[in-house]
Amino acid sequence: xxxxxxxxTDVKISENEIELGEYKGENTHVVVPGEIEGKQVYITRFPGxxxxxxxxLTPEQAKIESVVLKEVNSKKVKTKKFADDPSRITFGVDxxxxxxxxxxxxxxxxDISDFSVMSSMxxxxxxxxxxxxxxxxxxxxxxxxxxxxxxxxxTDAS
Numbered sequence: 413x414x415x416x417x418x419x420x421t422d423v424k425i426s427e428n429e430i431e432l433g434e435y436k437g438e439n440t441h442v443v444v445p446g447e448i449e450g451k452q453v454y455i456t457r458f459p460g461x462x463x464x465x466x467x468x469l470t471p472e473q474a475k476i477e478s479v480v481l482k483e484v485n486s487k488k489v490k491t492k493k494f495a496d497d498p499s500r501i502t503f504g505v506d507x508x509x510x511x512x513x514x515x516x517x518x519x520x521x522x523d524i525s526d527f528s529v530m531s532s533m534x535x536x537x538x539x540x541x542x543x544x545x546x547x548x549x550x551x552x553x554x555x556x557x558x559x560x561x562x563x564x565x566x567t568d569a570s
Contacts, residue, residue: 416448422456431492433457440477440513446487446521454492455481477513481545483521490523513539520545524554531558540564 416423422433431454435442446453458479481489514537522545524530534540551557 425451428452429454431456435476438475440475441480442476442478443480443482444489444521445482445484446489446523447484452487452490454490456492475513478516478518479514480518481520481522482518488521488523515539515541516544517542518544520548522549525550526553527551528553529556530554530560531556532562533557533560534562534564537564 416425416430416432419435419437419439420432421436422431424431428451430448430451432444434457444453444455483489517540534543
């Protein structure tokens, strides 16, 4: 668990859950498992996005080349809603995909079943070439996907 504190901000560990904040590690290939030591994993920020709302990435974040959200023991990575202001981020996490180096994401292990808005998720990610896992998503509650793929030269999405 020490590795979590070295690579993530705002790590919260309870009996059944692990919540991860902003990624601050130096790995260029980031894997987020849906379960760690039997605990459900939640993210509040997509790896590489800033917790302060800034669009300016840290040097570590700018180097991220791939992000994999991985299902483990039938548990997918989840997000938590912001109870203090549910309108702040409609689907519970800043999921806008960041980074100038990010070329690959695998979102097959990402539980979006409670999301309602996913607009601009991949917008203008010019370096993004491949997205895997979209075919595994439950999008039954999504009402807005506007500009989700706008401005990306992706060569493969599945």
